[in-house]
Amino acid sequence: MQNKLKILVITLEPPDDILGGMGEHIRLLYRAMAEDGLADIRVATVSGRPGRYNFYGYQICNIDNWVPYKLNCNTIAPTMALFQSERKLQSLGTELINEERPDIIHYHEVLAAPIGEELKRIYNIPTVGTIHLCQTEMWESKDSWDLLDFHYKAWEGRMIELSNEFIAISKDYAQIPKRWYMCDRPVNTIHNGVWYEDWAIARGEKCSEESQKIRDSLPKDKKIVLFVGRIAEQKGIEFIPEIIDRTKDYCFVLMGDLNAHNLEKTWEEWKPGAKLKYYEHEYPDNLKLIGFKNEPERQHWFAAADCVFMPSIHEPFGIVALEAMAADKPLICTSTSGLAEFTKHQENAYVCDMNADSLRNGLDEVMNSQNLREHLIRGGCRTAKKMDWHKVANAVMKVYRKAIGDHNADSINYTCNDTDSNHCEDSEL
Numbered sequence: 001m002q003n004k005l006k007i008l009v010i011t012l013e014p015p016d017d018i019l020g021g022m023g024e025h026i027r028l029l030y031r032a033m034a035e036d037g038l039a040d041i042r043v044a045t046v047s048g049r050p051g052r053y054n055f056y057g058y059q060i061c062n063i064d065n066w067v068p069y070k071l072n073c074n075t076i077a078p079t080m081a082l083f084q085s086e087r088k089l090q091s092l093g094t095e096l097i098n099e100e101r102p103d104i105i106h107y108h109e110v111l112a113a114p115i116g117e118e119l120k121r122i123y124n125i126p127t128v129g130t131i132h133l134c135q136t137e138m139w140e141s142k143d144s145w146d147l148l149d150f151h152y153k154a155w156e157g158r159m160i161e162l163s164n165e166f167i168a169i170s171k172d173y174a175q176i177p178k179r180w181y182m183c184d185r186p187v188n189t190i191h192n193g194v195w196y197e198d199w200a201i202a203r204g205e206k207c208s209e210e211s212q213k214i215r216d217s218l219p220k221d222k223k224i225v226l227f228v229g230r231i232a233e234q235k236g237i238e239f240i241p242e243i244i245d246r247t248k249d250y251c252f253v254l255m256g257d258l259n260a261h262n263l264e265k266t267w268e269e270w271k272p273g274a275k276l277k278y279y280e281h282e283y284p285d286n287l288k289l290i291g292f293k294n295e296p297e298r299q300h301w302f303a304a305a306d307c308v309f310m311p312s313i314h315e316p317f318g319i320v321a322l323e324a325m326a327a328d329k330p331l332i333c334t335s336t337s338g339l340a341e342f343t344k345h346q347e348n349a350y351v352c353d354m355n356a357d358s359l360r361n362g363l364d365e366v367m368n369s370q371n372l373r374e375h376l377i378r379g380g381c382r383t384a385k386k387m388d389w390h391k392v393a394n395a396v397m398k399v400y401r402k403a404i405g406d407h408n409a410d411s412i413n414y415t416c417n418d419t420d421s422n423h424c425e426d427s428e429l
Helices: 022-034 076-099 110-123 147-162 176-181 196-203 209-217 239-246 271-282 295-304 319-327 335-340 356-367 370-386 387-416
Strands: 005-010 041-049 051-055 058-064 104-108 127-131 165-168 223-228 252-256 288-289 306-311 331-334 351-352
Touching: 005 022, 005 076, 005 110, 005 387, 022 041, 022 058, 022 271, 022 387, 041 076, 051 223, 058 076, 058 252, 076 110, 104 110, 104 387, 110 147, 110 288, 127 147, 127 288, 127 387, 147 223, 165 387, 196 295, 196 319, 196 370, 223 295, 223 356, 239 252, 239 288, 239 356, 252 295, 271 288, 271 319, 306 319, 306 356, 319 331, 319 370, 351 356, 356 370
Parallel strands: 005 041, 005 104, 041 058, 104 127, 127 165, 223 252, 223 306, 252 288, 306 331, 331 351
Antiparallel strands: 051 058
């Protein structure tokens, strides 16, 4: 049996204060590693809860600061606050390394990359970088870039270049090095997973008065359509008012906060947000904005819903789709980016084109056919059980061991002035 590895994780999205898919990924990936006895894990992060504490079998180590994702990034003060957070997080990483040297540093996303790579430079510890959201792709259409945009752009390229091993959460994202940076490096494609057993409340396997209270509070003559995610253009939220214009058969429940990068604006100042607020006011039985919900309240809303709706224009992976499948809810979604890699039309999801007419027709088809709903639920259940976090954890461990082996070999070759290097084939879960 192989020895347990010591892992230092660097992230600016804490696993115990979920902001999005990346926080969920970190929370459950290291939970699986800890449960399976694969590694000793310490997560250095930024949260509103300072100090060190155990969480799902691993240790969270916080600096006492706020999360940069919640900042208005278009002025110099919060931008400097972000850089200060990065410096504090690097100091924490240094402290943790001096206490117990890790075998690997795994940083998640662009903001953590300069911290991880600087620690590698100082301590000669191999790094693994995971990309969860391509910043260049997201901001390609922006009219102007702010200070943080340039920071993101620079370090996205450096992350791809410098990390010993690079992980993408979808095959689509595995093309980012070539697509945006003309870099032909090996990429490990490892999909996200879902913790099927955790979704018993949403499946109705555990009696829940809270779920029933939520359902009773919603219109009884409407089918409840649950949207989960950031309120952002790339999530396809602008299709929802168009569908409401076409039919009043559905009550759309939007669970999520305003896109983090639009926080310098109020709902009313941001045009898509203002439109949603208007429709919520004009059609209170057809649209409800409930904000972000954490566990276990989140599951109660899944339980109260008739289906889960993902009209995404861009989706790096789409972890909510797996959660819908684990919750025994029929999924209506688009075929975009990462979603297209594990959803199959009329097998585990009803896949629509990216327009309001197709999405409305998909809702009608699914909601008007019990046989189709049951078929999609069965297919989704099979997918959810197959895409298990324990399998993801084992795939990531293989990447760790590859990074360690190659880093040690590279160190020897450098000393011997030998430029020959070996690269493995892309690994894929």
